[in-house]
Amino acid sequence: MLAVVPHPVTVRVPSKVNLHLAVGDVRPDGYHDLTTVFQALSLTDEVTVAVADEPGVEVVGENADAVPTGPSNLAWRAVQELARFSGRDPEEPRVRVVIRKGIPVAGGMAGGSADAAATLVGLSALWRLEVTRDDLARLAARIGSDVPFTLYGGTALGTGRGEQLVPVLSRHTYHWVLAFDRRGLSTPKVFGELDRLRAEGAPPRAGAVEPVLEALATGDPRQLALLLGNDLQAAAVSLRPGLRRTLRAGVNAGALAGTVSGSGPTCAFLCADEQAALRVAAELAGAGVCRTVRVAHGPVPGARVIGGEDAP
Ligand code: ATP
Numbered sequence: 001m002l003a004v005v006p007h008p009v010t011v012r013v014p015s016k017v018n019l020h021l022a023v024g025d026v027r028p029d030g031y032h033d034l035t036t037v038f039q040a041l042s043l044t045d046e047v048t049v050a051v052a053d054e055p056g057v058e059v060v061g062e063n064a065d066a067v068p069t070g071p072s073n074l075a076w077r078a079v080q081e082l083a084r085f086s087g088r089d090p091e092e093p094r095v096r097v098v099i100r101k102g103i104p105v106a107g108g109m110a111g112g113s114a115d116a117a118a119t120l121v122g123l124s125a126l127w128r129l130e131v132t133r134d135d136l137a138r139l140a141a142r143i144g145s146d147v148p149f150t151l152y153g154g155t156a157l158g159t160g161r162g163e164q165l166v167p168v169l170s171r172h173t174y175h176w177v178l179a180f181d182r183r184g185l186s187t188p189k190v191f192g193e194l195d196r197l198r199a200e201g202a203p204p205r206a207g208a209v210e211p212v213l214e215a216l217a218t219g220d221p222r223q224l225a226l227l228l229g230n231d232l233q234a235a236a237v238s239l240r241p242g243l244r245r246t247l248r249a250g251v252n253a254g255a256l257a258g259t260v261s262g263s264g265p266t267c268a269f270l271c272a273d274e275q276a277a278l279r280v281a282a283e284l285a286g287a288g289v290c291r292t293v294r295v296a297h298g299p300v301p302g303a304r305v306i307g308g309e310d311a312p
Pocket of ligand 1: 066067068072073074075099104105106107108109110111112113115116146184185187262263264
């Protein structure tokens, strides 16, 4: 009798921007406590998982050659976690993962984490596992602190290392322009630079998170724009001084405000509406301050099956 091979499953997964990112002082274990507000954006990756005799990861799209395809790829870590969870051999999963990158690599937009979240959702459909999103979130937190957020999407308050999430009421669709830099920035290096800046002086700190949550509840992008804050921005700008020029160019082009996204170097500009975002994007693209410009909106849902078997 012929075994039935399930169809490949494709999942679309969002990137994130941090509307607020407050970083605590370095702890004895080297980590920092974070208080952050994430928003999931329509700039996405697509991940296809399929049963295959030649297991592994393949990456296509912009900057694909900067992404490892071996066991350090976060998508492969997700394959191994879910294999272990479902009683399969984590060293020999007969699975192929194809990642189509739309999210900049090492861009502060959680691209690798997003691929891990997409793989968890795709594989649980491929293997027909009876798992809830909360089950997957527990596995996700083991892979990386941004993985649970890209699984749920929307807008959320994150604490701990960013993996403890509470959904946030958000009334509006916000329109963003994203400016990608020519090269990525390493997240650990940016945290290290923040520790150094803090040892030497007092780089600016984001204010309280409550006003950000109130602005999201009212849905006024102008109010939110005044409150965008990211403790990692000073460190990212210190490592990549050209970002100062990019941030200024976005605001001069008509954005309400600009912020470095997470650990950078992507700059995210909040705009009044979709038309304003298109105008800002066109002007910024001509300003010669970044590699590529994209428009995106948020919040959008987390990792979702778009082709193949049904999602959990
Ligand atoms: P974060 O915002 O979560 O700090 P990031 O968006 O700045 O992360 P990623 O795109 O996730 O950065 O990549 C960081 C590093 O992780 C890359 O330089 C790459 O070596 C590694 N990596 C592992 N898996 C992936 C993946 N699937 N996609 C992109 N990078 C990956």
